[in-house]
Amino acid sequence: MDDSHAVVVGAGIGGLSAALALHRHGWRVTVLERAPEMREVGAGLSLMANAVRAVDALGLGPALRRGGHGEAPGGIRNRHGRWLSRVDASEMIRQLGTTALGVHRATLHRTLREALPASSLQTNATVRHVESGPDRAEVRYQGPDGAHTLSADLVVGADGLRSRVRAQLWPHHPGPVYAGSTTWRAAIAFPDPIPAAITWGPGAEFGMVPIGDGQLYWYGAVNAPPGGHAPDELAAVRERFGDWHDPIPALLAATPPDVVLRNDIHHLTEPLPSYVRGRVALLGDAAHPMTPNLGQGAGQAIEDAVVLGAVCAAGAEGVPAALAAYDEQRRPRSQSVARASYVAGRFGQQLHNPIAVAMRTVALRVTPGRVALRSMARYADWRPPAG
Numbered sequence: 001m002d003d004s005h006a007v008v009v010g011a012g013i014g015g016l017s018a019a020l021a022l023h024r025h026g027w028r029v030t031v032l033e034r035a036p037e038m039r040e041v042g043a044g045l046s047l048m049a050n051a052v053r054a055v056d057a058l059g060l061g062p063a064l065r066r067g068g069h070g071e072a073p074g075g076i077r078n079r080h081g082r083w084l085s086r087v088d089a090s091e092m093i094r095q096l097g098t099t100a101l102g103v104h105r106a107t108l109h110r111t112l113r114e115a116l117p118a119s120s121l122q123t124n125a126t127v128r129h130v131e132s133g134p135d136r137a138e139v140r141y142q143g144p145d146g147a148h149t150l151s152a153d154l155v156v157g158a159d160g161l162r163s164r165v166r167a168q169l170w171p172h173h174p175g176p177v178y179a180g181s182t183t184w185r186a187a188i189a190f191p192d193p194i195p196a197a198i199t200w201g202p203g204a205e206f207g208m209v210p211i212g213d214g215q216l217y218w219y220g221a222v223n224a225p226p227g228g229h230a231p232d233e234l235a236a237v238r239e240r241f242g243d244w245h246d247p248i249p250a251l252l253a254a255t256p257p258d259v260v261l262r263n264d265i266h267h268l269t270e271p272l273p274s275y276v277r278g279r280v281a282l283l284g285d286a287a288h289p290m291t292p293n294l295g296q297g298a299g300q301a302i303e304d305a306v307v308l309g310a311v312c313a314a315g316a317e318g319v320p321a322a323l324a325a326y327d328e329q330r331r332p333r334s335q336s337v338a339r340a341s342y343v344a345g346r347f348g349q350q351l352h353n354p355i356a357v358a359m360r361t362v363a364l365r366v367t368p369g370r371v372a373l374r375s376m377a378r379y380a381d382w383r384p385p386a387g
């Protein structure tokens, strides 16, 4: 291939996946990340079967299976520990051909980084402006030693929820909106075997996911006004979830206060009309920030990356046509996953009214296992493009 060059804005899971997908198809990539260094941040992630297939397509499946924990989700309990709905894990694995994978975000991030040439990653580089011409695109960024401009055949805006690239491409778009919930998360040492499962209470959800190497990831989500912070976030979690069923109190007791992260949840209520303008493509949370209720945000970003790599396999020549194909393949799917995730949150974590909660309990109890399984597996059935 000729010297096709892509600049990726942002070194999150989406940006690194895009860089790797393009690199595997012969592109030279430059990833610009505004953080001063690549820090091992975050808690855990569930990669559903579709995301596991996507990391397999990037050649990272074996490393992540070694570094994470493969398991089908166990089901849903109420706050007293009574199962409302159980997933037949072996049937799910049979249908989908793989388990889901619980992994520390830092492990996924490091595995992606290590698969890229170190010279392709540039930290302390804040992108200020992106412009697409007919033959080339330009990126202006601020480095530690001043302002720079890079010219490239393709620019990928993977700069997350508050994407500057999105705002520039779609200046009239309203941007992300608060979805009504705040979430605490932590990855902790907890060697006892615990199945991945979620628990619902009125307007609240607690989830636990083993992530390998004697570690477990938990999260707690509640309905709340935006922008809240507690002086001691772990104490706030204990107040909300400390009297829920075992092993939740034990998980909270095993959590050091300084590892608890808190994030308000945002999504796009107005989906973007396109993920592409000229030679610039949006990807991951920059394109489709979604609520975490289906555990699909990072999975969709990795899918985006795999498809972007595949459509750009021919190199710089056909970029506009390749990006049109990228938009066509990715926008409908990722936007429908985002919609479904929001709806899942309204019916799940956010449902607060006692009568509605009681009706949901009845609905879950009478729903046959195979119907529940089908709805859980619905978005996990994605396959990477052949070749």
Ligand SMILES: Cc1cc2nc3c(=O)[nH]c(=O)nc-3n(C[C@H](O)[C@H](O)[C@H](O)COP(=O)(O)OP(=O)(O)OC[C@H]3O[C@@H](n4cnc5c(N)ncnc54)[C@H](O)[C@@H]3O)c2cc1C
Pocket: 009, 010, 011, 012, 013, 014, 015, 032, 033, 034, 035, 044, 045, 046, 047, 048, 051, 125, 126, 127, 128, 158, 159, 160, 161, 163, 164, 183, 185, 219, 263, 265, 283, 284, 285, 286, 292, 295, 296, 297, 298, 299, 300, 301
């Ligand atoms: C509570 C919670 C739980 C979640 N659970 C799951 C889960 O179980 N499974 C799952 O698949 N997903 C989950 N997600 C979603 C997932 O974390 C995100 O969808 C995913 O990490 C998005 O990756 P990204 O690379 O698109 O964006 P980000 O991770 O936000 O990365 C963007 C990067 O761009 C950089 N950047 C921004 N602006 C600039 C600039 N101007 N110049 C240079 N660099 C810039 C940022 O510093 C950052 O490094 C969860 C999210 C939340 C909030």
